[in-house]
Amino acid sequence: MAVVHRLLRRGLSAVSPLPSLQEIGRRAASSAAAGDAAAELRGAREDVKQLLKSTSCHPILVRLGWHDAGTYDKNITEWPKCGGANGSLRFEIELKHAANAGLVSALKLIQPIKDKHAGVAYADLFQLASATAIEEAGGPKIPMIYGRVDVAAPEQCPPEGRLPAAGPPSPAEHLREVFYRMGLSDKEIVALSGAHTLGRARPERSGWGKPETKYTKNGPGAPGGQSWTSQWLKFDNSYFKDIKERRDEDLLVLPTDAVLFEDSSFKIYAEKYAADQDAFFEDYAEAHAKLSNLGAKFDPPKGISLE
Secondary structure: OOOOOOOOOOOOOOOOOOOOHHHHHHOOOOOOOHHHHHHHHHHHHHHHHHHHHHHOOHHHHHHHHHHHHOOOOOOOOOOOOOOOOOOHHHOHHHHOOHHHOOHHHHHHHHHHHHHHOOOOOHHHHHHHHHHHHHHHOOOOOOOOOEOEOOOOOHHHOOOOOOOOOOOOOOHHHHHHHHHHHOOOOHHHHHHHHHHHHOOEEOHHHHOOOOOOOOOOOOOOOOOOOEEOOOOOOOOOOHHHHHHHHOOOOOOOOOHHHHHHHOOHHHHHHHHHHHHOHHHHHHHHHHHHHHHHHOOOOEOOOOOEOOO
């Protein structure tokens, strides 16, 4: 989604003009001792919270983290060829993948935070921003660890085509092909799909959704697009309720959404989450944390906890 660029006054440096994609991609992350790294990550988290308050950019930050991690292939053992949460999405070649349309806006939004907290890897910042956006939107606490190592060059980016599509000919088969490749289960597929409770689809980016609806015509942020839920900046289980009921033509239902109540295995979890938000939150938090670690190389090897 398009977002409003507002510079925060809490120490974030102004970037004018915005750095080029090439500049962003080639800035190296510095290393830090575990204690200093945790302090710097906490500082970055507070700045992400302020960014969310000033721009309501929760959905695009969730998407940024997901799309960096979602290229993982469990069948490839060599890092970073396996893809995953390694910061490669900062490079222009990967940002230009069709599935990543619009994510340059997210990268430019968080670049001032990266500039202020230079010791935080892009891979960590993407996942920190994603988890913090979920939590600040009212979602569950995500049990995150940090210390991810960044890839160094665009030549290490994964090939295009590893992320899920919205309208494949066989939605259930497609979802399983993509998410099983990452080592995720049917339960995790359905739980993660619930993050569509946040955000909008824009036809000019994805080819899906209406130009605007009664829920999106006034923003926040740039107006327009079609949301999955009426309160599309609130993380709850309304996504599952709305797909099940399908009573509102202004709410989006993609083929990969509808199949959650059509496929016999997916339906077990979709029905459960529509009826029980606590169960959804518990399973979502676990699945999100697992996704955020896919393909990541940690330094220190056990990672860094902020709790």
